[in-house]
Each structure stands twice: as structure tokens, then as C-alpha cells.
Amino acid sequence: MYNLLAGLAGGFTRQLFTVGLTQLQFWMAALLFAVPIKKRRPLWPRVIAAIGVWLALLAAAVWMRTRWPDVVTRLSVMLINVGFTLPVLFLILDDQPFSVLSTWCAAVAAEEIVATVYDVLMAAFGADTSAALLFFTTGDMEWDMLIYLAIRFLLTASVYLIFGRRRLHSDDVNSQRQIALLSTAILILVTLFATFTQEHRGESAALFVISRGYALSFALLILLIRSGIVSMGQARTELAVMERVMSQERKQYEQNRENINLINMRCHDLKHQLANLAGRLTDEEVRSLQEAMNIYDSTIKTGNEVLDVVLYENQLACQRDRIQLSCLADGKALSFMRTRHIYALFSNALRNAMEAVRKVEDPEQRIISMNVEDLGEEVAITVTNYYAEEPDIRDGLAATSKQDVNHHGFGTMSMRYIADQYHGHMGMEARNGVFRLYITLRKPAPKA
Numbered sequence: 001m002y003n004l005l006a007g008l009a010g011g012f013t014r015q016l017f018t019v020g021l022t023q024l025q026f027w028m029a030a031l032l033f034a035v036p037i038k039k040r041r042p043l044w045p046r047v048i049a050a051i052g053v054w055l056a057l058l059a060a061a062v063w064m065r066t067r068w069p070d071v072v073t074r075l076s077v078m079l080i081n082v083g084f085t086l087p088v089l090f091l092i093l094d095d096q097p098f099s100v101l102s103t104w105c106a107a108v109a110a111e112e113i114v115a116t117v118y119d120v121l122m123a124a125f126g127a128d129t130s131a132a133l134l135f136f137t138t139g140d141m142e143w144d145m146l147i148y149l150a151i152r153f154l155l156t157a158s159v160y161l162i163f164g165r166r167r168l169h170s171d172d173v174n175s176q177r178q179i180a181l182l183s184t185a186i187l188i189l190v191t192l193f194a195t196f197t198q199e200h201r202g203e204s205a206a207l208f209v210i211s212r213g214y215a216l217s218f219a220l221l222i223l224l225i226r227s228g229i230v231s232m233g234q235a236r237t238e239l240a241v242m243e244r245v246m247s248q249e250r251k252q253y254e255q256n257r258e259n260i261n262l263i264n265m266r267c268h269d270l271k272h273q274l275a276n277l278a279g280r281l282t283d284e285e286v287r288s289l290q291e292a293m294n295i296y297d298s299t300i301k302t303g304n305e306v307l308d309v310v311l312y313e314n315q316l317a318c319q320r321d322r323i324q325l326s327c328l329a330d331g332k333a334l335s336f337m338r339t340r341h342i343y344a345l346f347s348n349a350l351r352n353a354m355e356a357v358r359k360v361e362d363p364e365q366r367i368i369s370m371n372v373e374d375l376g377e378e379v380a381i382t383v384t385n386y387y388a389e390e391p392d393i394r395d396g397l398a399a400t401s402k403q404d405v406n407h408h409g410f411g412t413m414s415m416r417y418i419a420d421q422y423h424g425h426m427g428m429e430a431r432n433g434v435f436r437l438y439i440t441l442r443k444p445a446p447k448a
Contacts, residue, residue, distance in 0.1 A: 001052045003138075005056050006073075012062050012063070012066050014066075015061075015062045015065045015066045016062050017064050017075065017154075019058060019063075019065060019081065020058060020062075020148075020156035021145070021148075022081050022430065023058055023081055023084060024348050025053070025063075025111055025114070025115075025149075025152050025156070026081060026082065026084070026085050026107070026111055026191060026444070027054075027085065027158075028111075028152065028153050028156050029085075029107040029108070029110045029111040029114070029156050029159075030085035030089060030104065030107040030150075031087065032107070032110075032157060032160040032164060033103050033104075033107040033110065033158060033160060033164045033314060034089060034107075035091070035104050035160075035164075036101060036164075037093050037094075037095050037099075037100075038093070038094045038095065039092075039093060040090055040091070040092055040094040043092065046091045047092060047250050049091055050088040050091045050092055053084070053087055053088060053091070054088060055085055057084040058084075060100070061076075061077045061080045061081065062074060064077055065077050073408060075192070075376045079191065080192055082108055082187070082191055083106060085108075086101070086104045086106065089103060089104050092099065096222065098177045098179075098180040098181075099180075100184075101184065101325035102180040102183055102226060103178040104182035105179075105180065105184055105186075105187050105222055105226075106163065106164065106183070106222065106223060106226050108187055109183070109187065109218075109220075109222035109223050110159040110160060110163065110164070110219070110223065110237075111156065111157060111220040112215050112216070112218075112219035113159055113160060113191065113216060113219045113220065113223075114152060114156050115215075115414065116156040116215060116216040117155055117213045118151070118152065118155060119212060120212070121135060122135050131149040134151075134283075135147065135150055154289045154441040157395050159223075163223040163226070170352070179225065179226050183222045183226065185223065186218050186221060186222055187222065188217065190214075190215055190218045190219065193214060193215065194210070194335055198240065201214075201413055225294055234317045237389070239341035245264070248407075250341065252268070296322065297354050302327070302330070302331030302372070303329075303330065303331035303332035304315045304329075304331025304332065304334050304335070305371070306331060306334075306339050306345060307331045307334060307342060307343040308331070309343070310342070310343060310346040310347050310350065310400075311325075311327055311329075311346075314350045314351075314354070317354060317366065318354065321354070321357075321358055321366075321368060322363065322368070323354060323358070323366045323368060324366060324367045324368070325367075325368045325370070326368070326369050326370070327348075327369075327370045327371075328365070328371050328372075329371065329374055330371065330373060331356075331372065331376050332374075333372060333379045334372065334379065334420065336422075336443055336444055337422065339446075341418045341421065341422075344415075344418060345381075345414075345415055345439070348411035348412070348414055349370070349383045349415060349437055349439075350368065350370070350383065351411060352409070352437075353368045353383055353385040353435075353437075354368065356385055356386075356389070356391070356435060357385050357386060359388040359389060360386050360387065360388045360402075361388070362386075365386040365398050365433075366386070367385065368383065368384070369382075369384045369385070370383045370384075372380070375440075376442065377442065377443055378424070378440050378442050379438050379440070379441045379442060380438070380439075380441075381437075381438070381439040381441070382436065382437065382438050383436070383437040384434060384436050385434070385435050385436070386434060386435070387430065387433065387434075387435045388431055390430065391428070391435060393428055393429070393430060397416070419439050419440075419441065422441040422442055423442040424439060424440045424441040425439070425440050426438070426439045426440075427439075
């Protein structure tokens with residue numbers, strides 16, 4: 001392979017291999033960091049175009065490096081080596097511009113970290129970093145290059161597993177802009193520094209450590225900034241979603257409360273009218289009408305009006321689906337909670353339980369049990385139900401069973417969010433066909 005390319009490239013052979021290997025390493029980093037991002041369609045024409053862009057820039061870099069071996073050329077070639085993946089990523093990734101830019105910065109930073117680690121390994125084994133690919137040799141140049149690329153790939157993959165799997169929420173434009181601009185500025189400084197120190201690193205051990213340490217520090221800074229701002233951006237997005245969901249549920253609660261009050265009034269009036277019709281109807285007809293009205297005539301009194309509304313509306317749904325809902329709740333213990341928090345917490349808990357129980361075929365196991373207990377300084381909430389499909393519990397929480405995970409799972413998230421608001425704890429466990437949700441909420445300290 002080497003002899004074939006040497007015959008074709010002629011006097012450009014040395015720089016072709018030097019620049020080509022460098023750019024292949026940036027290829028590996030860029031493609032790894034692009035893994036979790038949606039690709040543009042149609043993909044293959046874009047991939048072919050991206051390869052065309054790369055080959056053109058590779059040819060330009062090789063030609064410049066061979067013809068003009070000066071510092072300006074070194075800087076230009078360094079910029080090509082670092083920057084050629086940016087148009088490639090814009091060609092193939094279907095994402096916001098600042099998100100693509102931050103992905104490119106992360107990939108370049110990862111490659112700088114890998115290069116530093118590899119040079120340290122070379123130095124540790126006593127190899128000359130300016131004259132050898134490996135800290136050992138097989139005697140076959142093709143095999144040496146393959147082993148070299150394999151080691152670099154494993155190092156790049158390790159950096160990706162640590163920093164690359166977490167990415168920005170697509171709606172968090174502020175985080176995208178902050179990461180992209182800050183990372184690009186740092187990257188320019190690192191590139192300029194690396195260009196002017198590259199040929200002097202071997203002059204002394206101190207200079208090698210300083211130059212490599214500088215580049216490594218700023219590359220790590222880029223990835224740490226990215227991870228930190230991503231975390232903050234995701235937290236802001238999650239908080240906004242939770243507030244929006246609970247605001248909608250508060251409106252739903254107000255509407256449901258009005259409907260329930262209206263239904264209770266109508267049922268009360270109908271019971272009086274039914275008493276007047278007792279002589280005109282058979283006992284069986286009267287009993288049938290009373291049973292029908294009792295379904296809608298709310299007699300749930302837990303001591304908390306909001307919890308009463310939640311239980312009432314879910315009780316109707318349970319009766320429709322032949323599910324038995326039992327509740328032992330001290331509603332007064334929830335008096336310290338906000339209305340929307342009570343409604344969102346118990347609505348989501350019962351909805352999740354009903355969704356699981358609907359899939360249970362055994363009528364004797366179509367049961368949901370809910371307890372609310374006052375423990376003094378805390379309130380303990382437990383919801384228990386049978387299940388037919390084993391829930392996927394990760395880190396103490398059940399993952400959504402819906403296929404579209406991006407638009408589902410907010411119920412569990414909102415319950416955890418509410419538990420956090422009251423300095424509490426939420427957990428889930430599934431054992432022997434029984435699922436248990438447990439939540440503890442800490443009461444506020446009494447005012448002095």
C-alpha cells in the first residue's frame with residue numbers, strides 16, 4: 001500500500017502520510033461525537049460530498065506543506081487539519097448550527113487529549129515522538145499504521161464515553177450558543193499555541209511537558225464546560241417542562257372540581273325527585289337508578305379537597321375499566337403542599353398504576369391501593385398495584401414504556417420534581433408481580 005501510494009504521490013509522499021494520518025484521527029473523533037445526533041437525509045450523497053471536501057482540503061494541505069515548509073504554512077495546514085471536519089459535520093448533521101459547532105469543538109478537544117496521552121505513552125516507553133508511530137515496531141509499515149490507528153481509536157472512544165454521550169437539548173439555544181462561542185475561542189488559542197510549539201517540543205523535557213500540559217488543560221476545559229453547561233441547560237429545560245405541565249394540570253383541576261360540584265348538585269336533586277317517583281316505579285327500577293347516581297355522587301372525603309377531586313375522577317375511570325381502587329389517606333397531612341403539586345403528584349401516580357393494571361387479565365389482581373400516612377415530620381405516600389409487563393426500573397425510577405421517549409415520561413419526572421421541592425425522596429420497586437411507588441415528603445418546620 002505504501003509503495004503504491006508512494007509511486008502515485010512522488011515527492012508528496014511524506015507529507016501525504018503525515019497529513020493524512022493526522023486528518024484520519026480528526027475523522028475518528030468527529031464521527032464518534034456525531035453518533036447521537038440525527039443525520040440529514042438523504043445521507044449517502046452528503047457523505048460522498050463530505051469525502052470530496054476532505055480530499056480537496058487534504059490535497060491542498062499536502063501541496064502547501066511540501067512546497068512551503070515555513071511557519072505560515074504550518075499554521076495554515078494546522079487550521080485545515082483542525083477545521084476540515086467542520087464543513088463535513090454541517091453537511092451530514094441535522095441539528096442547530098451552534099450545536100454542530102459545539103460538537104466539532106468537542107471532537108477537536110478530544111483529539112488533542114488523545115494526542116497528549118499518546119505522546120506521554122511514547123515518552124514513557126522511550127520512543128522518539130518525532131520519528132516513530134509506535135512505542136514498538138512490527139517491522140511492517142502497513143501493520144504499524146493499522147496498530148497506531150487502532151490505539152488512537154480506542155483512546156478516542158474512551159474520551160467519547162466519558163464526555164461525548166451527553167449532548168445539548170435541541171431546544172436549549174442559549175446553552176448551544178454559550179458552548180459553541182466559548183469553545184471556539186479556546187480552540188483557536190490552543191491551535192495557535194500548538195502550531196508555534198510543535199517543532200520545539202523535543203528540545204527539552206520541560207518544554208514538552210509545558211506545551212502538552214497547556215494543550216491538555218484547555219482541551220479538558222472545553223469538554224468540562226460543555227458537560228457543565230449541558231447539565232445546566234437540561235436542568236433549565238426540565239424545570240420549564242415541569243412548570244408548564246403542572247400549570248396545565250392546575251387548570252385541569254379547577255375545571256374538574258367545577259364539574260364534580262355540578263354533578264353532585266344534580267345527583268342530589270335527582271335523589272329528591274326520585275323519592276317523589278317511588279310510587280310510580282318498581283323497587284328494582286328505583287334501586288337501579290340509585291346505583292347509577294351513586295357512581296357519580298362523590299362521597300370521598302379525605303380531608304383534602306384536591307386529593308378528593310383526584311380520587312373521584314380516577315375512581316370513575318377505574319369503575320369503567322373494572323379496576324378496584326382502595327384508598328386509606330389522611331388528606332389533612334398534605335395541607336402544606338401547593339394545590340398544583342398535590343394534583344400533579346397523585347394524578348400521575350394513579351394514571352401510571354391504572355396503565356399497568358389495565359394489562360392484567362386476572363380480575364382478582366386488577367387492584368390499586370393507595371395510602372397517605374402522617375409520620376410527624378414527614379408524610380409517606382405509597383401506591384401499590386399488580387403488573388403484567390415487567391417495568392424497566394433504572395436508578396430507582398421506572399422508564400416510560402412508550403416508544404416515543406422524547407415526549408413521554410414526564411409523569412415520572414414531575415413526581416420526582418415535586419418530591420425534590422419538599423426535600424423528600426421517591427423510589428420504585430417491582431417484585432413478584434407487584435409494583436410499589438413510595439414517596440416521602442418532609443413537612444416544613446413550624447413557625448416560631
